[in-house]
Amino acid sequence: MMGSLFSIPDPIALPVTGEDDTYPVGRIFCVGRNYAAHAAEMGHEVDREAPFYFTKAAANAVLSGVTTAYPPGTENFHHEMELAVAIGKPVFQADTSQVQKAVFGFGCALDMTRRDLQIRERNKQRPWDLGKDFENAAVFAPLTRVSDWQPDPQKRIILRVNGETRQDATLDELIWSIDEIISHMSGYYHLRPGDLILTGTPAGVGPVHPGDSLEGEIDGLQPVKLSISDPK
Structure with a gap:
């Protein structure tokens, strides 16, 4: 009988509002530049040809409320609320x-996002992994079932750092709608339960530092919270 040489951590599972069962995370897909104002602040024009994506490993995801260390290798660590x-x-x-x-x-x-690493690799036409996929790079609040919440266009998406509003937009600013994203992505992947899609961030992204506390909200959903500690 064959056995494993070693064990690895179990994948993260997200709480579901009002339920005991959790949602196990398999894959994490992210949509790039899906708010026009954010694309502009990053020096890019809106691209309506097709959405584009990058991924984050489920092993690098954490639950809302944690404290994470300022990550190594960067001097420009950014928040993106999604x-x-x-x-x-x-x-x-x-x-x-x-x-x-x-x-x-x-x-x-x-x-x-380790923004300096993302930009450095992008400018060299290399993958963004160093800037986007690292320990604790994806933070998730509890989920709410679709039967209890709908992404109405005028619902606000907000991110505050130490109580100061940094990002503030409405969901109607999405370039690609949720239906369009899922339809397009399903042409390239067999999407399945456990897949999470981050739909993009509004304008106002910026740096965070050790000692900062982040809180993100979308009308009607559980907030996401994160604290940053000194590097380790």
Whole structure:
């Protein structure tokens, strides 16, 4: 009988509002530049040709309320507040009229970014992994089922650092809608339960430092919270 040489940590599982069962996380997809104002502040024009994506490892995700150390290798650590979509049923090569039945629920999330490393690698036409996928780089609040919450266009998405508002927008500013994102992505992946999609961040991203406390909100969802400690 064969056995494992060693054990690895179990994948993260997200609480679900009002329930005992949790949502195990399999894959994390992120949509790039999905708010026009954020694309502009990063020096890019809006691209309506097609969405584009990067990924974060589930092993690098943590739950809301944790304290994480300022990460190594960066001098420009940024917050990005996002709406997360949780997939609840398999979906593949679906059009926009078919994808809503695949959604399990929604939640607040933080896409933490080593901005200097992201920009350095992007300028060399290299992958963004050093800037985007590292320990504790994705922070998730509890999910709310789709039956209890809908992403209405005028709902606000807000991020505060030490009580000061940094990001403040509404969901109607998304360039690619949730239905469009899932439909497009399902043309390239067999999406399945456990997949999370971070739908992009509004304008106002910026640096955080040791001692900072972050709190992100989207109207009607559980907030996401993160504290930054000294490097380790």
